[in-house]
Amino acid sequence: MLKYIFKRVIEIIPILFIITIIIFLFVHLIPGDPARLVAGQDATAQDIANVRKALGLDKPLPIQYVNYLHHIIQGDFGISLKTKEPVSTMIGQRFMPTFWLSVVSMIWSVIVGLLIGVISATKRNKWQDYVGMIVAVSGISLPSFWLGLMLIELCAVDLGWFPTGGLNSWKSYILPSITLGSGIAAVIARFTRSSLMDVLKEDYVRTGRAKGLKERIVIWDHALKNALIPVVTMTGLQFGFLLGGSVVVETVFSWPGLGRLMIDSINFRDYPVIQSEMLLFSLEFLVINLLVDIIYGFLNPQIRYN
């Protein structure tokens, strides 16, 4: 097992490097001169030359890349073009709201998704299955920004139960996390159902039933354990969509998080911020994927030894 974990960690290192290269090149891929962007609209040629020298943009690309790596390892992500604050401070302030929103959304959606999936699979073609799957297919088809707006209209504007946006108390989490998690809950429900239905056709499940085990034990102890393996992978992937979804949901709810910062930065063409956020999102996702792979290895010994 240790060997397997070690192997997965080693495999990530080159990816990390490539990602930093891509993100480093990001600024150079944008049409226009980065030094002019930093210097501002009405900078003189001398200003631009000074900025170019100060940022090291006059050096060859490989050296610039090494400098970039050197800076980000020290936690220096540059200065925002818009606010002139260090990007690390801006991201630091907005990390926790996004993190907690993601965690709350993920927890409720995994629980609800698993429950709906198991009920649907065990009550196949009964009304519970139909209701569960109608809810689930609607969940993946709902545009999250629309769901968010409708929740604001209904629960915040009309009924006044929750705030329309921002982050002030625990109540602020309810509507955004419902919006952010609904799609994931739906995906997990559908995946659990199909995975469990596959497993329920296996011989060992029939053996379990034949030797008189209670249905509850057959499903929760025997079948679900194997059925969960693909579900774990799917859930890991969903984390990525959660990070992406936060951009949309935070915009709808004026959430003081990373997602909204991203959109604000794009509208302002604040490239140091966009660049750093892309790096952060990808790092986060890589770590989650690594964890998923390790859990996968625990659950399925076949994977480990291949």
Next chain:
Amino acid sequence: MAELQRVSEPQIQPPVNIKQEKVETPFSTFWKKFRKQRLAFISAILVVFLILIAIFGPYIAPYSPTEFDYNALLQGPSAKHWAGTDAYGRDIFSRIIVGTRISLFVGIVSVFFGAVGGTILGLISGFYGKWIDSLIMRICDILFAFPGIILAIGIIAILGPGLGNVIIAVAIFSIPIFARIVRSTTLQVKAALYVEATRSIGAKNRRLIWKHIFPGTLSSIIVYFTMRIGNAILTAASLSFLGLGAQPPTPEWGAMLSSGRDYLGTAPYVAIFPGLAIFFTVLIFNLLGDGLRDTLDPKIKD
């Protein structure tokens, strides 16, 4: 030669009683099963209906989708304007009809390119294994490392906002999804007895991949293709909602919804109807995808 053929013809003609029996082709088997999936069957009809709207939308819309009417600003739904009018007096129902073409086009085209790229990568990766598998999967990891819409947002930050760039962005992030799905199906199919049998009679790799393994993965490709269209439409609408895709006055559903945000308390229908259009379209593509999966997936076959 010709005479010989004429002579032998009656001999090779099959007996009459076999001729009358219906021939079972893979398609007829599929069709028989698919028709039993009532929900998916209805969805398929609705998809055709949507495609017709997409083609003829501009000709059947009761009003112009872009013309301002200052005598009819922010009117609620009525007999004259079924879905009300927006802040410029434009008929929302007409705009939704005309916008169908944009959403369907973006969804189908982007997923198609993603599917082609992903399938080729997935087949190679699953079949050959070893270093090439590692390489392709690491490329996928890199594409995956910018999760979902983040990759799209990054690409748009470079290319600039616009629908064409949305298509490119969605296609690129569909590639690793198809690659992984096709790879895992390839691994399963590769281990099947019939592939081993084909290999043992000396079939070449290329033949194995395209004649024996690819057909085995085709059903999951079709299923995912249909399902991803819904997702792609959603993503494109999200990007337009964020102001990164279609720009006003284009009657794109996400962009329309975005402008409806400002009138949430006073005129919610400006946001409600475009949202319903997105939901409905994505839903029928998803239901169709589900039906195709239940029909095509051999595991669920009875």
